[in-house]
Amino acid sequence: MNYKLIGNILGKVLLAEGGLLFLPLIAALCFGESALPFVVPMIFLFIIGAVLAKIKPDSDNLFAKEGFVCVGLSWILMSVFGAIPFVISKDIPSYLNALFETVSGFTTTGASILENPEILSRGCMFWRLFTHWIGGMGVLVFIAAILPVSGAHYIHIMRAEVPGPTVSKIMPRVRQTARILYLIYLVLTVVECIFLLFGGMSFYDAILHSFATAGTGGFSTLTTSIAGFNSVYIEMVISVFMFLFGCNFNLFYLIIMGQGLQALKSEEFRVYIGIVIGSVIVIAANIASSVGGFLSGLRYSFFQVTSIITTTGFSSCDFDRWPELSRWILVILMFIGGCAGSTAGGLKVSRIIILFKSYMAELKRMVLPSRIVTVRLEQKPVENEKIRGIHVFFTVYIAITAIGVLILSLNGTDMVTNITASVACISNVGPGLSGVGPAFSYFLFSPLSKISLIIEMLLGRLEIFPLLLLFTPSIWKKK
Amino acid sequence: MNIVIAGAGIMGKAIAGRLCRNGHDISIIEKDSGELNMALNAMDVTGICGNCVSPEILEDAGCAHAEVFIAATGSDETNLISCVLAKKTGAEHTIALLRDPDFRPGTNLWRDTLGISLVIQPDYVTAEEISRVLQFPAATRVEVFTEGEPELVTFRIPENSPICNIPLRDLRKNIRQDILICCIDRSGEYNIPDGNDIILPGDQVTVTGAPLTLRRFFISAGLYKKPVSNVILLGGSRISVYLQELLETTGTNVKIIERDSERAVYLSERLRKADIICADGANVSVLQENGLNNADAFVALTGSDENNIILGMYAQKSGVKKVITKVKNDRFAELLQDVFPDSSLSPLHLVTQRVEAYIQGLSYASDKSTIESMYYLGDGNTTATEYIAGTGSSILGKPLSELKFKEDVLLASVIRGGKSILPGGQTVLAPGDRAVVITRNAGIKDLDGLLEV
Numbered sequence: 040m041n042y043k044l045i046g047n048i049l050g051k052v053l054l055a056e057g058g059l060l061f062l063p064l065i066a067a068l069c070f071g072e073s074a075l076p077f078v079v080p081m082i083f084l085f086i087i088g089a090v091l092a093k094i095k096p097d098s099d100n101l102f103a104k105e106g107f108v109c110v111g112l113s114w115i116l117m118s119v120f121g122a123i124p125f126v127i128s129k130d131i132p133s134y135l136n137a138l139f140e141t142v143s144g145f146t147t148t149g150a151s152i153l154e155n156p157e158i159l160s161r162g163c164m165f166w167r168l169f170t171h172w173i174g175g176m177g178v179l180v181f182i183a184a185i186l187p188v189s190g191a192h193y194i195h196i197m198r199a200e201v202p203g204p205t206v207s208k209i210m211p212r213v214r215q216t217a218r219i220l221y222l223i224y225l226v227l228t229v230v231e232c233i234f235l236l237f238g239g240m241s242f243y244d245a246i247l248h249s250f251a252t253a254g255t256g257g258f259s260t261l262t263t264s265i266a267g268f269n270s271v272y273i274e275m276v277i278s279v280f281m282f283l284f285g286c287n288f289n290l291f292y293l294i295i296m297g298q299g300l301q302a303l304k305s306e307e308f309r310v311y312i313g314i315v316i317g318s319v320i321v322i323a324a325n326i327a328s329s330v331g332g333f334l335s336g337l338r339y340s341f342f343q344v345t346s347i348i349t350t351t352g353f354s355s356c357d358f359d360r361w362p363e364l365s366r367w368i369l370v371i372l373m374f375i376g377g378c379a380g381s382t383a384g385g386l387k388v389s390r391i392i393i394l395f396k397s398y399m400a401e402l403k404r405m406v407l408p409s410r411i412v413t414v415r416l417e418q419k420p421v422e423n424e425k426i427r428g429i430h431v432f433f434t435v436y437i438a439i440t441a442i443g444v445l446i447l448s449l450n451g452t453d454m455v456t457n458i459t460a461s462v463a464c465i466s467n468v469g470p471g472l473s474g475v476g477p478a479f480s481y482f483l484f485s486p487l488s489k490i491s492l493i494i495e496m497l498l499g500r501l502e503i504f505p506l507l508l509l510f511t512p513s514i515w516k517k518k
Numbered sequence: 519m520n521i522v523i524a525g526a527g528i529m530g531k532a533i534a535g536r537l538c539r540n541g542h543d544i545s546i547i548e549k550d551s552g553e554l555n556m557a558l559n560a561m562d563v564t565g566i567c568g569n570c571v572s573p574e575i576l577e578d579a580g581c582a583h584a585e586v587f588i589a590a591t592g593s594d595e596t597n598l599i600s601c602v603l604a605k606k607t608g609a610e611h612t613i614a615l616l617r618d619p620d621f622r623p624g625t626n627l628w629r630d631t632l633g634i635s636l637v638i639q640p641d642y643v644t645a646e647e648i649s650r651v652l653q654f655p656a657a658t659r660v661e662v663f664t665e666g667e668p669e670l671v672t673f674r675i676p677e678n679s680p681i682c683n684i685p686l687r688d689l690r691k692n693i694r695q696d697i698l699i700c701c702i703d704r705s706g707e708y709n710i711p712d713g714n715d716i717i718l719p720g721d722q723v724t725v726t727g728a729p730l731t732l733r734r735f736f737i738s739a740g741l742y743k744k745p746v747s748n749v750i751l752l753g754g755s756r757i758s759v760y761l762q763e764l765l766e767t768t769g770t771n772v773k774i775i776e777r778d779s780e781r782a783v784y785l786s787e788r789l790r791k792a793d794i795i796c797a798d799g800a801n802v803s804v805l806q807e808n809g810l811n812n813a814d815a816f817v818a819l820t821g822s823d824e825n826n827i828i829l830g831m832y833a834q835k836s837g838v839k840k841v842i843t844k845v846k847n848d849r850f851a852e853l854l855q856d857v858f859p860d861s862s863l864s865p866l867h868l869v870t871q872r873v874e875a876y877i878q879g880l881s882y883a884s885d886k887s888t889i890e891s892m893y894y895l896g897d898g899n900t901t902a903t904e905y906i907a908g909t910g911s912s913i914l915g916k917p918l919s920e921l922k923f924k925e926d927v928l929l930a931s932v933i934r935g936g937k938s939i940l941p942g943g944q945t946v947l948a949p950g951d952r953a954v955v956i957t958r959n960a961g962i963k964d965l966d967g968l969l970e971v
Contacts, residue, residue, distance in 0.1 A: 102559075103559075193562070194558065194559070194562065195559070208564045210543070210564070211520070211543035211544055211545055211562070211563055211564045212543060212562050212563075213562050215543075419567075422551060
């Protein structure tokens with residue numbers, strides 16, 4: 040294990056976080072609030088970061104193992120420091136609650152312990168939604184984009200941080216790839232912000248909601264989330280952008296390169312859009328009678344389906360009051376999640392496609408055992424290794440969700456609450472059903488439950504293994 | 519530069535790694551997904567799994583925007599076809615590696631008929647290198663710049679050599695020859711020396727000079743050895759064929775030991791002057807029987823690195839003065855330096871060097887200078903590069919003593935009208951001069967890059 044290099048990279052991560060805290064600091068100063076909540080953690084981050092970044096690694100050898108450890112530790116450290124502003128400003132006095140809120144932000148979950156987010160100071164509110172934007176694309180990718188890093192091995196870090204079963208470099212170099220990704224991310228965020236300004240949002244609200252959409256986070260400045268703006272235009276703009284941020288970013292790159300048609304042919308994209316359209320229509324029909332017609336059913340279902348499948352978690356109405364069918368479609372969408380290479384959480388559409396196809400292949404083999412069946416994705420054969428990896432991932436994902444439910448049951452809350460809370464956290468959605476529905480918060484859970492949900496959120500965002508490996512003793516052994 | 523490389527075998531990977539470090543953007547095409555993944559994990563490159571003769575795969579790999587396409591798969595035909603297709607797809611320059619000796623080296627056929635910019639025959643390149651060393655056995659390596667002058671010779675300093683322990687500034691007075699010491703390798707530490715440095719026994723030293731002066735220098739330093747006259751080649755591989763054809767012209771007696779009888783018959787048909795022995799060279803008594811003790815040189819060229827190394831060691835122990843071993847894989851290069859202080863040769867090294875020289879030449883051509891050739895010294899981080907001065911360079915028209923050079927560069931030689939001049943403080947460069955520059959700095963693009971800004 041190359042400890043020195045890991046230390047060096049962690050130092051850079053902390054420095055980057057310190058730098059990013061400048062934005063909420065500016066926001067706080069603009070609104071005439073105290074600068075203290077941001078200056079204190081910044082001092083910590085800069086000092087510790089500078090010391091760690093000073094470490095000169097003996098070699099820049101970095102393998103899959105170091106990549107996982109680096110990513111896992113970075114996210115934990117970032118959350119630990121990121122929670123400080125909430126505590127100092129006394130907006131969220133309990134450190135555990137602040138940590139929950141921060142992890143929920145960085146992992147783009149959007150599960151909140153705040154019953155009335157309006158009580159937050161403006162600076163802290165800015166930080167709370169800005170964490171979505173940082174976490175969406177990932178801070179280590181950000182570092183690759185701005186700082187000189189040895190590219191040869193950084194791919195292991197990208198692989199551990201970027202969601203999806205495989206990372207395809209769109210450019211030959213890690214650095215260029217990271218830059219293109221962040222550029223697309225930034226441009227889409229700015230465009231959304233402009234659209235929202237046209238809808239009559241204040242600049243502050245528009246920029247914060249753009250952050251939350253871009254990272255597919257789901258925090259809002261209002262208790263009632265997007266419903267509070269009561270505007271069809273804003274709902275539509277946010278829906279469309281949530282949908283876009285749930286797409287694989289490589290598709291945007293293809294479109295920039297003038298290969299838009301090829302982007303539309305992507306199998307994952309087609310399945311993704313198919314799931315969205317299908318769910319929107321079924322839910323719209325299902326809720327039509329209770330919301331006054333199919334058209335307004337479409338309005339609510341389009342917003343909610345895009346919000347849930349991209350694991351954002353905004354709400355434009357209390358979907359917990361919808362009929363059972365619609366509610367459970369939403370729960371299934373939570374599991375599915377967005378496309379690989381997007382900012383969304385969940386299992387990812389491409390994994391679902393491969394799982395489904397490998398089941399079909401298994402059935403064919405049962406009928407005729409000597410038959411060779413090749414599973415394909417995007418017309419290309421998928422290696423057995425990869426299929427096995429995805430099966431393992433799926434199994435572990437379900438197992439962790441189940442363990443989460445078990446721990447939550449200690450609270451005495453009902454089963455729907457426990458199951459959906461666990462799913463909503465590991466899939467980085469945010470709101471669930473019943474006791475954690477859009478009208479409620481995670482405030483009442485016991486400290487143990489909160490810790491287990493924090494772990495679930497991190498596991499979900501980092502796709503389990505980077506974090507899980509940190510707790511595997513053999514990885515720390517010198518061999 | 520955007521470069522597409524077909525094939526992630528030993529060659530493909532080495533070329534990709536080298537070019538990637540030089541700052542080029544590489545994408546690799548490889549059929550075998552395991553090999554490809556290994557390459558992708560070790561280097562900052564992109565990869566596509568597929569057959570490089572498929573136009574779609576070439577398109578996906580970005581051939582349309584590539585400046586250079588390099589075909590380095592194990593099959594000659596695949597390399598040729600993929601180069602032609604890559605050119606059609608839009609790659610500006612194509613480089614093909616070819617192995618079959620029936621594809622004659624040194625013709626323009628490939629460029630004229632198929633539009634392939636550069637054909638490299640790894641085995642031929644290796645044979646050339648070996649034959650140069652056999653002509654100059656005191657050296658471990660001999661490189662020739664474009665017009666045959668000057669040569670770049672690397673050799674090992676023996677114990678009690680008269681040139682040891684003298685500051686280099688005094689050395690030239692002692693030996694009175696116009697040679698320049700460019701690089702000293704002291705057990706893996708490479709150093710471009712200045713006047714204060716001294717040479718120690720055991721150092722590998724690289725010198726430049728005109729061929730005649732160099733020979734006189736070697737004689738005066740007590741290092742000169744006559745060209746070899748009796749050579750044993752172990753293994754009738756393609757390199758042996760080329761090597762024999764090169765040695766034939768110098769009147770060297772060559773004995774080739776080949777195990778496979780069919781191959782031995784082919785060799786005797788193709789090579790009229792060499793003695794072909796059909797026997798297992800791994801058998802020590804076979805070597806004795808064929809006069810290992812009387813041979814001037816022993817060259818191990820079998821397909822197995824292990825055999826080459828072991829038998830090379832045996833020949834060394836038996837008292838053969840010049841032993842050259844070929845190793846496919848350069849993973850053990852450092853180790854071999856210790857075992858064979860004389861010469862171990864890796865075709866990999868030679869090919870990468872050719873490719874890099876060509877690509878440097880393409881990417882850094884300007885009105886200031888163009889790159890004509892380039893050689894690695896030792897570990898490959900130190901290079902000797904031959905520039906042709908253009909008209910726009912600010913290095914021209916001033917005596918060298920008035921220019922401020924960067925620390926890790928050495929202007930080793932100037933070639934004007936085919937004659938090499940040892941540069942001194944009064945030397946003034948003119949357009950069209952060829953300058954040989956030794957440097958450890960990979961970022962130097964042209965002659966102006968030698969100067970402090």
